[in-house]
Amino acid sequence: MSDKKPGIHTLAIHAGEAPDPQTGALVPPVHLASTYHLGTAENGAAIFAGEKEGFVYSRWGNPTVAILQERVAALENAQAALCTGSGMAAIMTAVLNVVRAGDHMISATTIYPSAYHLFDVELRALGIDTTFVDATDARNVAAALRPNTKLIYLESPGNPILALCDFEAIAAIARDADATTICDSTFATPINQRPLDFGIDVVIHSMTKYFCGHGDAVGGVIAGSADFVKRCADAPLRYLGGILSPLNAYLILRGTQTLPLRVERHNANALAVARFLEQHPQVSWVSYPGLESHPQHALAQKQMRGFGGMVCFDLKGGVQAGARLMNSVKLCALAVSLGDARSLITHPASTTHSVVSREQRLSQGVTDGLVRLSVGLEDAEDIIADLERGL
Numbered sequence: 001m002s003d004k005k006p007g008i009h010t011l012a013i014h015a016g017e018a019p020d021p022q023t024g025a026l027v028p029p030v031h032l033a034s035t036y037h038l039g040t041a042e043n044g045a046a047i048f049a050g051e052k053e054g055f056v057y058s059r060w061g062n063p064t065v066a067i068l069q070e071r072v073a074a075l076e077n078a079q080a081a082l083c084t085g086s087g088m089a090a091i092m093t094a095v096l097n098v099v100r101a102g103d104h105m106i107s108a109t110t111i112y113p114s115a116y117h118l119f120d121v122e123l124r125a126l127g128i129d130t131t132f133v134d135a136t137d138a139r140n141v142a143a144a145l146r147p148n149t150k151l152i153y154l155e156s157p158g159n160p161i162l163a164l165c166d167f168e169a170i171a172a173i174a175r176d177a178d179a180t181t182i183c184d185s186t187f188a189t190p191i192n193q194r195p196l197d198f199g200i201d202v203v204i205h206s207m208t209k210y211f212c213g214h215g216d217a218v219g220g221v222i223a224g225s226a227d228f229v230k231r232c233a234d235a236p237l238r239y240l241g242g243i244l245s246p247l248n249a250y251l252i253l254r255g256t257q258t259l260p261l262r263v264e265r266h267n268a269n270a271l272a273v274a275r276f277l278e279q280h281p282q283v284s285w286v287s288y289p290g291l292e293s294h295p296q297h298a299l300a301q302k303q304m305r306g307f308g309g310m311v312c313f314d315l316k317g318g319v320q321a322g323a324r325l326m327n328s329v330k331l332c333a334l335a336v337s338l339g340d341a342r343s344l345i346t347h348p349a350s351t352t353h354s355v356v357s358r359e360q361r362l363s364q365g366v367t368d369g370l371v372r373l374s375v376g377l378e379d380a381e382d383i384i385a386d387l388e389r390g391l
Contacts, residue, residue, distance in 0.1 A: 008075065008190075008191060008260050009260045009261075011071070011074045011075055012071070012075065012256050012257055012258075012259050012260050013257045015070060015071040015073075015074035015075065016066075016067040016068065016069070016070030016071040016074070017067055017071075028064060028067050028250065028253060029063075029064065030064055030246050030247055030249075030250045031058075031062055031063040031064045031246050032246055032247075033058065033062075034057065034058050035056070035057050035058070036054070036055040036056060036057070038054070038056070044056075058243070058246070059238060059241060059243050060233075060238060061233075062243075062244075062246050062249070064246040064249045064250055064253075065083050065243075065244050065246060065249040067249075067253060068083055068221075068244075068249045068252055068253050068256070069081040069082060069083050069221070071253065071256055072190075072205075072207075072211075072221050072223055072256075073223055075190040075191075075256070075259075076190045076194055076196060076203055076223040077190075077194050077196055077197055078196055078203070078223035078224055078225075078229075079224070079225050079226040079229070080223070080224070080225070080226040080228075080229035080230070081221055081222065081223040081224075081229060082221065082222045082223075082229045082232050082233050082237060083207070083219060083220070083221050083243075083244040083249060084219065084220040084221065084222065084237060084242045084243065084244055085218070085219065085220065085242045085243055085244050085245070085248075086206065086208065086218050086219065086220050086242070087112075087184075087186065087204070087205065087206025087207070087208060087209075087219075087220040088114055088115070088118070088206075088220070089220050089237075089240075089242030090204045090205070090206070090220030090221055090222050091115050091118065091184070091204060091220070092118065092236070092240065092242065093222060093232050093236040093237045093240065093242060094182050094202055094204055094222045094232060094236075095118075095119075095123070095151065095153065095182065096236045096240075097228065097231050097232045097235065097236050098150050098151045098180045098182075099123075099128050099150050099151050100127075100128070101126055101127030101128060102127055102128075102148065103128055103129075103148055103149075103150045103151070104128075104129045104130075104131070104146045104148045104149045104150065105119070105123075105128065105129070105130050105131075105149065105150060105151035105152070105153060106130070106131050106132075106133060106141055106144045106145070106149060106151070106152045106153065106179075107119050107130050107131070107132050107133075107135075107152075107153040107154075108132070108133065108134075108135035108153065108154050108155055108156075108158060108163075108165060109132045109133060109134055109135070109363060109364050110134075110135075110136075110155065110158030110159065110161055110163045110364050110365065111153070111155040111158060111159060111184065112155065112159045112184065112186075112206075113159075113352055113353050113355050113356055114355065115153075115155070115184070116132075116356055116360070116364075117355055117356065119132075119153070120132075131144045131146075135154055135156075135163075135165045135170065136163050136164065136165065136295075136296065138165075138166050138169035138170050138173060141170050141173055142173045145173070145177050145179075149177055149179050150179055150180065151179060151180050151181075151182065152170060152173070152174050152179050152180070152181045152182070153181075153182050153183075153184075154167075154170065154181065154182070154183040154184070154200070155183065155184040155186075155187075156183060156184075156185065156187075156188070156193075156195070157187045157188060157289060157308060157310065158187075159186075159187065159352075159372075160310070160312050160348050160352070160353075160366060160370065160372040161287050161312055161364070161365040161366065161370070162187070162287045162288060162289055162294070162308075162310060162311075162312060163296070163365070164289060164296040164299050164300060164303075165183070166299055166303075167183070167195050167198035167199060167200050167303055168198050168199055168303075170200075171198060171199030171200055171201075172199065174201075175199075180201050180202065180228075181199075181200045181201045181202065182200075182201065182202040182203075182204060183195040183200045183202070183203050183204070184203075184204050184205070184206075185203050185204070185205060186204075186205045186206045186209050186210070186339075187308050187310050187338075188304060188308055189205070189210045189211070189259065189263050189308075190203075191259060191260050191263040191264075191305070191306065192263060192267070192304050192305050192306040192307065192308055193303055193304045193305065196223070196224065198303055201224055201225070201228065202222060202223070202224035202228055203222075203223050203224065204220065204221065204222050204223070205220065205221050205223075206219075206220055207219040207220055207221050207252050208220075208337065208339075209337065209338050209339030210259065210262070210263060210266075210309075210338075210339035211252050211255055211256055211259060211339075212251060212252045212255040212339070213255040213258065213259065213262050213339060213340065213341060214251075214255060214340065214341060215337065215340040215341075215342070216251055217247075217248040217251035217252050217255075218248060219244045219248050219249065219252050220242075220244075262341070262377060263306060263308075263309070264306070265377050266308065266309030266339075266375060266376075266377065267290070267306040267307055267308060267309065268380070269309065269375045269376070269377070269378075269380045269383060270288060270290070270307065270308060270309045270310065270311050270375040271288070271290045271291075271307065272380040272384065273311055273373065273375050273380065273383055273384060273387070274286050274288035274290065274291050274311045275291070276384045276387070276388075277311065277313045277387070278291060278293065280388075280391055282315060282316055282317070282321070282391045283313050283314065283315060283316070283391075284313075284314040284315065284316050284369070285313065285314050286311065286312075286313040287311070287312045287313070288307065288310075288311045288312075289304065289307040289308065290307030290308075309338075309339065309374060309375045309376075310338060310372070310373070310374055310375070311372075311373045311375055312370060312371065312372045312373065313370070313371055313373070314367050314369045314370050314371075315369035315370075315371060316369065317369060318367075318368040318369040319347075319349065319350070319368045319369065321369055322347040322349070322350070322368070322369050322370070322371055323347065323350075324390075325345075325347075325371060325387075325390045325391060326345065326346075326347055328389065328390035328391075329345060329386050329387065329389075329390040330386055330389075331343060331378065331382055331383060331385075331386035332344065332345040332373065332383065332386055332387070332390075333345065334346065336351060336352055337374075338372075338374035339374060340374065340376060341376055341377045342376045342377075342378070343373065343374060343375055343376035343378060343383055343386075344373075344374040344376070345371065345372070345373050345374070346371070346372050347370070347371060347372075348361075348366050348370055348371075348372050349361060349366060349367070349368050349369075349370060352372075353366045373387075
């Protein structure tokens with residue numbers, strides 16, 4: 001046997017799994033048990049003392065979820081991973097593992113709107129201050145540092161305008177400041193980029209999106225060092241309770257087996273759609289990291305292996321043009337979320353970004369006519385024909 005590390009397709013299928021020792025089943029069972037037999041008093045005491053591995057209660061750990069955690073860690077080239085009940089649960093758990101009342105954090109401006117609200121409103125109420133910066137320029141991150149800065153939070157590509165962050169530059173700034181870096185890499189998946197390989201400390205995903213890929217399970221994950229993940233499991237996740245259900249873990253595990261294949265198709269379709277939109281007279285501009293016109297195309301080529309399935313574009317007619325397009329498409333489904341096999345289209349100003357003020361929305365580059373398109377796995381020609389008809 002070769003000592004070569006398995007490739008990404010092999011890891012997506014095999015990491016974390018082994019035939020069931022009792023039945024030989026190749027598909028992992030869904031362990032629905034809420035509690036587990038501790039064996040002996042001594043064995044139970046050793047597990048509770050942290051001297052021995054074992055399952056106690058499914059809020060503390062579950063065998064089906066554990067398989068998924070091992071697989072995500074392998075895909076992200078991380079020491080360990082921890083699954084949560086949603087992407088937001090992953091963000092909250094990871095962030096509260098770093099900051100406390102009186103601490104300061106820096107966040108990229110272009111991030112998931114619910115994360116923006118969490119930092120700007122909910123965490124401020126807990127005494128945690130956040131400075132939002134344009135993280136496409138690492139100098140802005142450095143300029144925002146304070147003596148009590150504990151965390152730098154990034155999202156790359158950022159939702160929805162696909163702004164990128166220079167991982168190596170920002171990781172270096174964070175190390176010098178003794179701050180932790182967390183990156184939401186949902187839009188990219190570990191197939192297209194692995195932030196940990198560029199010095200980022202922690203990566204998170206909404207597994208509801210590409211990991212699942214079929215729009216039928218909600219989940220989140222945190223991946224990083226074994227120490228960071230253990231601290232997340234021992235405190236924030238255990239006591240806040242944002243755990244992943246075994247059934248959702250099973251569905252997401254099934255989705256991971258085709259993740260590399262699906263992402264390759266998403267990448268190819270999105271590039272074709274982006275090139276079509278870039279030439280359309282009703283479109284003011286298109287943002288897609290794979291286009292030469294993207295202002296950070298060179299950075300994308302450096303730290304991404306593929307450019308993803310998300311495309312955003314601005315319509316010349318503003319809100320009214322956006323509404324007309326939403327009401328005209330037939331193949332593209334008007335729905336939030338992303339990463340499904342089917343193409344999903346939305347108008348952020350009136351949906352996902354309506355939770356923030358117009359001023360905040362515009363500061364993130366979310367214009368009145370912006371359209372976010374999650375390009376699916378249909379034939380690219382059919383997606384383009386649907387958009388052309390709608391436009």
